[in-house]
Structures are given as C-alpha cells and as structure tokens.
Amino acid sequence: MLTNAKLVHQPHDHERCISAALSRAKALCAEQNVRLTTTRELVLRLLWQSHQPLGAYQLQDQLAEHINKPVAPPTVYRALEFLLRLGLIHRIPSLNAYIGCPFPNNEHSNLFMICNQCGTAAEVADKAVNKLLQCVSDRSHFTLQSQSLELFGLCPQCSNITEAPGYD
Amino acid sequence: MLTNAKLVHQPHDHERCISAALSRAKALCAEQNVRLTTTRELVLRLLWQSHQPLGAYQLQDQLAEHINKPVAPPTVYRALEFLLRLGLIHRIPSLNAYIGCPFPNNEHSNLFMICNQCGTAAEVADKAVNKLLQCVSDRSHFTLQSQSLELFGLCPQCSNITEAPGYD
DNA sequence: GCATAAGGTGTTATAATATAACAATAATTG
DNA sequence: CAATTATTGTTATATTATAACACCTTATGC
Ligand SMILES: [Zn+2]
Ligand SMILES: [Zn+2]
Ligand SMILES: [Zn+2]
Ligand SMILES: [Zn+2]
Numbered sequence: 001m002l003t004n005a006k007l008v009h010q011p012h013d014h015e016r017c018i019s020a021a022l023s024r025a026k027a028l029c030a031e032q033n034v035r036l037t038t039t040r041e042l043v044l045r046l047l048w049q050s051h052q053p054l055g056a057y058q059l060q061d062q063l064a065e066h067i068n069k070p071v072a073p074p075t076v077y078r079a080l081e082f083l084l085r086l087g088l089i090h091r092i093p094s095l096n097a098y099i100g101c102p103f104p105n106n107e108h109s110n111l112f113m114i115c116n117q118c119g120t121a122a123e124v125a126d127k128a129v130n131k132l133l134q135c136v137s138d139r140s141h142f143t144l145q146s147q148s149l150e151l152f153g154l155c156p157q158c159s160n161i162t163e164a165p166g167y168d
Numbered sequence: 169m170l171t172n173a174k175l176v177h178q179p180h181d182h183e184r185c186i187s188a189a190l191s192r193a194k195a196l197c198a199e200q201n202v203r204l205t206t207t208r209e210l211v212l213r214l215l216w217q218s219h220q221p222l223g224a225y226q227l228q229d230q231l232a233e234h235i236n237k238p239v240a241p242p243t244v245y246r247a248l249e250f251l252l253r254l255g256l257i258h259r260i261p262s263l264n265a266y267i268g269c270p271f272p273n274n275e276h277s278n279l280f281m282i283c284n285q286c287g288t289a290a291e292v293a294d295k296a297v298n299k300l301l302q303c304v305s306d307r308s309h310f311t312l313q314s315q316s317l318e319l320f321g322l323c324p325q326c327s328n329i330t331e332a333p334g335y336d
Numbered sequence: 337g338c339a340t341a342a343g344g345t346g347t348t349a350t351a352a353t354a355t356a357a358c359a360a361t362a363a364t365t366g
Numbered sequence: 367c368a369a370t371t372a373t374t375g376t377t378a379t380a381t382t383a384t385a386a387c388a389c390c391t392t393a394t395g396c
Contacts, residue, residue, distance in 0.1 A: 005308035035363085037373070056353065072376065077354065094261035094316050096353060096382095113310045124304055132300055136292055137319060140173035142281045145321040148262050151301060152316075156309040203392085205344070224382065240347065245383065264353095264382060338396085345390070355380070362373070 004102040005113065005122035008051040009155045018048045021100050025088050028105060032086065042066060043079035044100065047089055052119040053097035056080065092121060094150055099123075111149040117158035172270040173281065173290040176219040177324045186216045189268050193256050196273065200254065210234060211247035212268065215257055220287040221265035224248065260289060262318055267291075279317040285326035 007017065025044055029036040036044075046062050047054055054062075056076050064071040080098055083089040087104045091097070092112060099112075099121050108125030115121070129149070137144040175185065193212055197204040204212075214230050215222060222230075224244050232239040248266055251257040255272045259265070260280060267280075267289050276293030283289070297317070305312040 001304070001307065003308065005310070009308070009310075035372080039374080073354070074356090074376085075374070078374080093318075111304070113305060113308060113312075115310075116313065122308065122310075124308070126304055129300055129304065132297060133317075133319060136169070136279070136294055136297065137281060137321065139169065140171065140177070140281060140290065140292070141324040141327065142173070142177075142283075142290075142319070143322040143327045144281075144319055145284065147320065148316075148318045149301075150261075150316045151305060151310070151312055151314075153305065153313040154311040159309065159311045203344080207345080240345095241383070242347085242385090243345070246345080339394100340396100341392105341394080343390105343392075345388105347386100347388080349385085351382100351384070353380100353382070356378085358376090360373105360375070362371100364371070365369085366367105 001127075002103055002106065002108065002125040003122060004051075005124065007102075008120050008122040009157060014050075017051075017102075018045065021048045021088075021102070024104060025083075025086075028086055028088065034082075034086070039063070039075060040079045040082055043076065044083055044088060047083075047098055048100045051099075051121065053092050053095055053099040053114075053121050055095075055097045059098070090123070092150060093148055094152075109149060110147055111151070113151045113153065113155070115155035115158050116152055117154055117161075120155055122155070169295075170271055170274065170276065170293040171290060172219075173292065175270075176288050176290040182218075185219075185270075186213065189216045189256075189270070192272060193251075193254075196254055196256065202250075202254070207231070207243060208247045208250055211244065212251055212256060215251075215266055216268045219267075219289065221260050221263055221267040221282075221289050223263075223265045227266070258291070260318060261316055262320075277317060278315055279319070281319045281321070281323070283323035283326050284320055285322055285329075288323055290323070 021044065025036055042063060043059060046059055056073065060071050060073060060076045063076060080089065084091060087101060089098050089100050090110060092099060102123055103125060106125060109129050111124045111126065111129060113122045113124065133147060134144055189212065193204055210231060211227060214227055224241065228239050228241060228244045231244060248257065252259060255269060257266050257268050258278060260267060270291055271293060274293060277297050279292045279294065279297060281290045281292065301315060302312055
C-alpha cells in the first residue's frame with residue numbers, strides 16, 4: 001500500500017512535501033516536453049501549501065494575492081487542467097476541490113481519505129483495492145477505465161479529539 | 169454481491185424497476201412517518217425513468233413539463249434533499265447528477281459503475297469492497313463514516329460496440 | 337370544528353463552480 | 367526574422383446549488 005497518510009495526519013517537515021512535489025513536477029514536464037510556466041507552478045505550489053484540497057476560487061484569490069493583480073477564473077482552470085492532465089494533481093468531485101498528488105505517474109487508486117473535521121485528504125494507492133474493483137467490474141462485464149474513490153470520516157487526530165472521554 | 173447491473177445493462181421489464189422503487193418508497197415513508205408528496209414522488213419517478221443519472225436542471229425541465237407549469241430550482245432541490253435523506257436516491261458527485269437507489273435501507277457501498285458512452289449507472293453493494301475499504305481506513309487509523317465510489321468505463325453493451333472487429 | 341404549530345411550497349434573488357469565445361502575447365521552429 | 371504554435375488576458379455566460387421570506391397545507395390538541 002502506497003499512501004501519504006502518515007505525513008498528512010501528523011506534524012512533519014512539510015517543506016519536503018512541497019519541494020518533492022515541485023521537483024517531481026519539473027522532471028515530469030521536462031520528460032513530457034511541456035512547460036511548467038509561472039502560473040502553473042504557482043498553482044501547484046498553492047495546492048501543496050497544505051494537505052487540504054482547495055477550490056478553484058480559493059486558488060483564484062490566493063493566486064491574485066501572490067502576483068498582486070486580479071486573476072480571472074480561466075487562468076486558474078487552465079492551470080488546473082494542465083496539472084490534471086499530467087497527473088500532478090487530482091480533483092475531488094464531492095468537494096469541487098483540487099489537491100496535489102503525492103505519487104504521480106504511479107498506477108494508483110485515486111482513493112482519498114477525507115477528514116470531515118479538519119478537511120485534510122490523504123491519498124492511498126492499494127493494489128488489493130484496485131484488484132477487487134477490477135474484479136467487481138469483470139463480474140458485470142464492465143470495462144473499467146478510471147475511478148474516483150472517496151472515503152469520508154475522521155483523521156486520526158480528529159478522531160482522538162472527538163473520542164476524548166471528557167471529565168464532566 | 170448485490171447489484172442491479174444485469175438489469176441496467178440489458179433489456180428488461182423496466183416498469184417493474186419503477187413500480188418496485190415506488191412501493192419501496194411508499195413503505196419507507198410510511199415507516200418513517202414522512203410524506204411522499206406529489207412533487208417528491210414525481211421527482212422519484214423521473215429519476216427512475218431510466219438507469220441514467222439526471223441533473224437537477226434536467227429534472228426541473230421534465231418536472232415543469234409534467235405538471236405543465238414552471239418550476240423553480242428550490243422545488244427540485246428540496247425533493248432531492250428529501251429523497252437523499254431517506255436513502256431513496258444517490259447523488260453522483262462527479263456527474264452532478266442523481267439516480268434512484270435500487271436497494272435502499274440496505275447497508276451498501278455507494279459504488280457505481282458508470283458508462284462513459286451511454287451514461288447508465290449500475291449500483292453495486294459488495295461486502296468485500298466495504299471490508300477492504302474499512303481495512304484500508306483502519307491501517308491509517310482513519311475513522312470511516314461514509315464513502316463515494318465511482319467506476320467509469322464501458323458497460324457490456326457499449327464495450328461490445330467499441331470492441332467490434334470491423335471488416336475494413 | 338377551530339386554533340395552533342409544524343411541515344411543505346412558491347418566489348425572488350444570488351452564491352459557487354465552470355466554460356466558451358476571441359483577442360493579444362510569448363515561445364519555439366525553421 | 368517570419369511563421370507557427372502554445373500560452374495568457376479578457377469578457378461574457380453557462381451550470382449547479384442555496385438563502386431568505388412569504389404563503390399555504392396538513393396534522394394535532396383542545
Ligand atoms: Zn506535507
Ligand atoms: Zn482531521
Ligand atoms: Zn430498469
Ligand atoms: Zn454503455
């Protein structure tokens with residue numbers, strides 16, 4: 001099982017997350033011979049600011065603040081489209097939000113564990129999950145092409161807080 | 169494995185799907201002591217017209233046509249909210265669309281197989297899937313509360329058409 | 337039955353998310 | 367440097383969803 005859950009759910013050196021993501025992005029763009037322009041890189045950086053998915057209009061605001069001039073929606077959506085196409089980010093449909101992918105160009109599950117409390121989203125790539133879903137598809141003669149899997153609940157930290165006994 | 173895939177992907181007596189859905193709905197409403205008003209029932213019927221998810225504004229149009237007077241979005245969304253709360257329908261986030269649930273008040277997976285070609289969506293409830301996802305969550309100490317699982321691809325019919333050899 | 341409360345609907349306005357279309361600019365290629 | 371291609375800016379608009387408040391209907395207690 002490949003996952004960034006440990007990182008997401010614990011204090012960690014997040015600068016490493018960011019720089020790793022950026023160097024992966026640069027490598028991938030070089031490999032694919034496409035351009036990681038300033039805007040695209042900035043949007044990617046913004047998405048990697050935290051492990052919480054961001055909406056397009058949150059990105060718009062933050063982008064505008066960063067470059068100190070107004071930004072129109074298409075600017076954001078184009079950058080998102082580019083990053084999605086390269087697999088550098090994912091869209092989380094039920095949140096209408098976007099998040100950096102911790103392990104792009106791996107075959108992976110598009111499986112997210114999303115905390116209803118703090119909003120963090122950890123990604124999991126699990127062969128057993130993929131295999132089982134493939135199997136479910138096969139049984140119905142369904143030709144599986146892609147998937148979007150979202151688990152909602154409480155991350156370890158928020159679980160602890162919620163479950164806390166209370167001395168009353 | 170509980171699924172309506174066979175029905176969805178083959179010609180079948182769809183009237184039975186509809187009437188079964190409606191009687192389930194009536195029973196559930198009676199049991200819960202809530203009212204299946206005309207609008208709510210109509211929306212449910214419209215969602216059961218086919219095995220393809222419908223968007224709220226498609227429903228709006230069809231509803232307006234049926235009752236022969238204009239309908240405002242809140243009317244539709246209120247009916248949808250009611251039906252969702254009872255578990256009689258599901259929302260498919262990546263399509264912004266809604267579909268009738270073939271086996272409500274069962275513990276189930278919220279797992280859909282959605283055809284990219286013809287738009288049909290079959291639902292699957294599979295204990296093995298649920299168990300595995302629970303297990304994945306446990307491993308990360310994530311408290312699983314709900315899930316949304318969407319598989320995209322080609323239904324059996326559309327697979328055959330696509331894969332057809334071609335005599336050229 | 338009638339008053340009351342609760343639940344449901346109508347209506348208007350608006351929020352939030354996403355895309356279309358076309359002009360302008362920048363980067364790449366030969 | 368001209369020609370082509372990729373990228374960005376700009377304006378307008380489509381699509382999905384909700385807020386707020388007035389009005390009506392149904393159930394409930396007396
Ligand atoms: Zn991090
Ligand atoms: Zn949390
Ligand atoms: Zn049917
Ligand atoms: Zn199909």
